[in-house]
Amino acid sequence: MRSWIVLALACVACAPEAQDQASADADLMDAAYSLPAHAPEAFGLGSEASTARIAMWDVDVKPDGEGLPPGRGTVAEGEVVFRTYCVACHGPSGTEGPNDQLVGSEPWEDWPGSSTVGGYWPYATTLYDYIVRAMPQLTPGILTPDQTYAVIAYILERNGIVPADAVMDPETLPAVRMPARDRFVTDDRLGGAEVR
Amino acid sequence: MNEGPRRRISRRAWIAGATGAVAAGLVKTRADALSLVAQEAPARAAVDPTKVPGRFTSEVGRRATGEQPRRLARTQALSSSSQSPLQDLMGIVTPSDLHFERHHAGIPEIAKGGHELLVHGMVDRPMVFTMADVERFPRVSRLYFIECSGNGGAAYSRDSMPTEITVQALDGLFSTSEWTGVPLATVLREVGVRRGASWLLAEGSDAAMMSRSIPLDKAMDDALLAFGQNGEAIRPEQGYPLRLMLPGWEGNAQIKWLRRIEVTDRPTMTREETSKYTDPLAGGTARQFSFVMDAKSTITFPTYPYLLPERGWWEITGLAWSGRGRITRVEVSTDGGRSWADAALQGPVLPKCTVRFRHLWDWNGREAIVMSRATDETGYVQPTVQQLWDARGDRTRYHFNNQRAWKVASDGAVTFGLGELV
Numbered sequence: 001m002r003s004w005i006v007l008a009l010a011c012v013a014c015a016p017e018a019q020d021q022a023s024a025d026a027d028l029m030d031a032a033y034s035l036p037a038h039a040p041e042a043f044g045l046g047s048e049a050s051t052a053r054i055a056m057w058d059v060d061v062k063p064d065g066e067g068l069p070p071g072r073g074t075v076a077e078g079e080v081v082f083r084t085y086c087v088a089c090h091g092p093s094g095t096e097g098p099n100d101q102l103v104g105s106e107p108w109e110d111w112p113g114s115s116t117v118g119g120y121w122p123y124a125t126t127l128y129d130y131i132v133r134a135m136p137q138l139t140p141g142i143l144t145p146d147q148t149y150a151v152i153a154y155i156l157e158r159n160g161i162v163p164a165d166a167v168m169d170p171e172t173l174p175a176v177r178m179p180a181r182d183r184f185v186t187d188d189r190l191g192g193a194e195v196r
Numbered sequence: 197m198n199e200g201p202r203r204r205i206s207r208r209a210w211i212a213g214a215t216g217a218v219a220a221g222l223v224k225t226r227a228d229a230l231s232l233v234a235q236e237a238p239a240r241a242a243v244d245p246t247k248v249p250g251r252f253t254s255e256v257g258r259r260a261t262g263e264q265p266r267r268l269a270r271t272q273a274l275s276s277s278s279q280s281p282l283q284d285l286m287g288i289v290t291p292s293d294l295h296f297e298r299h300h301a302g303i304p305e306i307a308k309g310g311h312e313l314l315v316h317g318m319v320d321r322p323m324v325f326t327m328a329d330v331e332r333f334p335r336v337s338r339l340y341f342i343e344c345s346g347n348g349g350a351a352y353s354r355d356s357m358p359t360e361i362t363v364q365a366l367d368g369l370f371s372t373s374e375w376t377g378v379p380l381a382t383v384l385r386e387v388g389v390r391r392g393a394s395w396l397l398a399e400g401s402d403a404a405m406m407s408r409s410i411p412l413d414k415a416m417d418d419a420l421l422a423f424g425q426n427g428e429a430i431r432p433e434q435g436y437p438l439r440l441m442l443p444g445w446e447g448n449a450q451i452k453w454l455r456r457i458e459v460t461d462r463p464t465m466t467r468e469e470t471s472k473y474t475d476p477l478a479g480g481t482a483r484q485f486s487f488v489m490d491a492k493s494t495i496t497f498p499t500y501p502y503l504l505p506e507r508g509w510w511e512i513t514g515l516a517w518s519g520r521g522r523i524t525r526v527e528v529s530t531d532g533g534r535s536w537a538d539a540a541l542q543g544p545v546l547p548k549c550t551v552r553f554r555h556l557w558d559w560n561g562r563e564a565i566v567m568s569r570a571t572d573e574t575g576y577v578q579p580t581v582q583q584l585w586d587a588r589g590d591r592t593r594y595h596f597n598n599q600r601a602w603k604v605a606s607d608g609a610v611t612f613g614l615g616e617l618v
Contacts, residue, residue, distance in 0.1 A: 032418070033336050033379040033381070033382075033418065035334060035382065036334070039334065042385070042386050043332070043333060043386060045325065045329040045330075045332055045333065045386065046315075046323040046324060046325040046326075046329045046386065047323065047324050048321065048322065048323060048324075049314055049315075049316055049322035049323055049324045053314070053324065054314065054316050054322055057314055057399075057455070057456050058316070058456075058458065059405070060397055060399070060407065060458065060464050060466070061464075062460075062462065062464055062465070063462075063464075063465045115471045115472070117471075120471050120482075121470060121471045122465070122470050122471075123465045123470060125465070126465055126466065126467050126470050126471070129407075129464065129465075129466055129467070130466065130467035133404060133405035133407065134300070134301060134403070134404040134405060134467075137274055137301065137403075138274075140301070140403050140404070140405070180482075183480060183481050183482055184470070184474065184481070184482050184483075184484045185481050185482070185483060185484065186483075186484055186485050187483055187484065187485050187486045187487065187488075188483065189483075189486065189488070189490070191520065191574055191576075192574050192575055192576065193574070193575040193576050193577065194576075195576075195579040195583050195584065195587050196587050196588075
C-alpha cells in the first residue's frame with residue numbers, strides 16, 4: 001500500500017509521459033510483495049531449531065556483552081597470542097601491516113587517518129565478535145575464548161585504552177570505553193532533494 | 197574450439213585438407229564425414245559461412261569467439277573485488293558470469309543439499325530451513341541493481357583525480373540482475389516475530405562469517421531471500437545457494453551465503469558496521485548504517501580508452517539508478533555542465549533498478565566534456581563532486597555518487613575529465 005502512495009506522489013511531480021511510463025511499470029512490477037488472499041497463516045515449512053543447534057551457531061557478541069562466553073585473558077598472555085597468530089598480517093607492533101593497522105589514534109582534526117582500534121572502533125565487544133568470526137584470516141575460529149580475551153587485552157593496551165595489568169573477561173570487556181564511541185551518528189540523510 | 201588468433205585460410209587450403217583426409221582413407225563412414233566437417237567448419241566458415249554447415253546443438257552455449265568481455269580481477273587476495281565490464285554491456289542486465297564480485301574471505305564452496313538457514317532470536321518458533329524449505333515458499337522475481345558502497349572512489353579523490361581510468365575500473369562494482377527468491381517477510385511470518393523486535397543480524401557462511409545488522413522495517417518491506425539470478429541459481433560469487441537481497445541498499449549489507457538470521461532489539465555493532473562500512477564526515481563524526489544508495493548515473497560511452505575516429509553522430513549512453521526508488525530524469529551535458537539536455541530513458545523504468553539512458557550527439561570535432569546527472573522520484577539530483585565534498589568532507593570512504601565527466605579531445609581521444617572541472 002505504501003508503495004502506491006509513494007508512486008502517486010512521485011507521479012504528481014513528473015512529466016505526463018513519465019507518469020504513463022511509471023503507471024505501466026507499476027502494473028508490471030509492483031514494489032510490494034503480497035501473498036495471495038488464500039495463503040495460509042503458516043506454511044509449516046522448516047523444522048524447529050533445538051537450543052543446542054542455536055548455541056552452535058549463535059556466536060555474535062552484542063555491545064552490552066551478551067553472547068560473550070566464559071573465559072579471561074591478560075595483556076601478557078595476549079602478547080604471546082599476538083606474536084603467534086597476528087604479526088604476519090598486522091606487523092610486530094600492529095602498525096606495519098600489510099593488512100589493517102590495529103594500533104594508533106589520531107588527533108580529532110585529522111580523524112580518521114586509518115581505522116585503528118584506538119582511533120575508530122566504537123565498541124570493544126566488536127573485537128571479540130570479529131575475531132571469533134574471521135581471525136586469524138587463514139585459520140578463522142582457531143583461538144580459544146581465553147586466547148581471544150587475551151589478544152583483545154593486548155590490542156587495547158597497545159592502543160593506550162587499558163592498563164598493562166588489565167584482564168579481559170565477560171564483565172570487563174563490555175565496560176571498556178572506546179575513544180571513538182561518541183563519534184558515530186546514525187544515517188542522517190533525510191531523503192528528498194537535500195544532498196547530505 | 198580454436199580460441200587463438202583468427203587465421204585467414206584460403207579455400208584451396210581447406211579443400212586440400214579435406215581431400216587429403218579423404219585420400220588418406222580416414223573418412224569411411226558418415227560419422228567420419230560429419231566429424232571432418234565439424235573439425236574443419238571454423239576454418240571454412242571463416243571463408244564463407246554460407247558454404248559450410250554450422251555446428252551442432254550443445255548443452256551449454258558460449259560467447260562468440262570475438263566477444264570476450266571480462267571482469268577486472270586485478271587483486272588476488274582473500275578480501276578482494278572485481279569489476280563488471282560496463283563499457284561492453286548493453287541494456288541493463290549484467291550477464292551473471294560478469295556480475296561484480298566483492299568478498300571478504302574468498303568464495304566458499306557450498307553444496308545446496310547441506311545448506312540450512314537458521315532463524316532465531318526474538319521469534320515465537322526458532323526454525324531451521326533447508327534450501328528445499330526456502331524454495332517452497334511463494335516466490336517473486338524482481339530486477340534490482342547491487343552496488344558496492346565503495347564504488348567510484350576514484351571520482352572523489354581531491355588530490356589525485358585520474359585521467360586514464362576505464363568506466364569498468366571506476367564504476368564497475370555495480371551490476372543488475374533479475375533476482376528470484378522469497379520475501380523475507382514471509383519467512384519471518386512463519387517464525388513469528390516477537391513484539392519489541394526492531395533489528396536482525398544476518399550472517400554468511402563464508403570464512404569471514406560476514407555479518408550486518410539490518411533494521412526490521414527493511415526486512416518486512418522488500419527484502420528477499422534470493423536463490424535465483426537471471427533465470428538460474430545464483431552464482432557462487434553472488435552467494436550461492438542463498439543470499440539476502442536488500443533492494444537499493446549498499447552491497448555489503450546484502451549478506452551472501454546466508455546461513456543465520458537472529459531477530460534482535462538492537463544492532464550487534466559488527467566490525468562491518470562500525471570500523472568498516474561507515475562514512476567519516478567533516479567535523480570528526482562518522483555516519484553509520486548509511487544503507488541507501490543515493491541517485492547516480494555513469495556514462496559508459498564514450499569513455500577511456502575509446503577514441504572517436506571521426507566527428508558526426510554518436511550516441512552517448514550510460515546507466516542510472518537510485519536506491520530510493522525510480523529514476524525520473526537523466527540529463528546529459530557536452531560542455532562540462534554549462535548546459536544540459538534530457539536524455540531518453542529506456543523503459544521499463546523500475547524502482548531500485550537500473551535505467552539505460554541515451555543521448556544522440558553531433559560531435560563537431562572540438563574538445564568536449566561529456567557529463568550526465570540523474571534525478572530520482574524523491575527530487576534528489578545527483579550532486580557535483582564539489583557539493584559532496586562540501587556536504588561530507590573529502591575523506592569520506594563510501595557512497596561516491598557524484599557526477600562524472602569524460603573529456604573528448606579534438607583528436608577524439610577520451611579520458612576521465614572530472615579533474616578538468618575541479
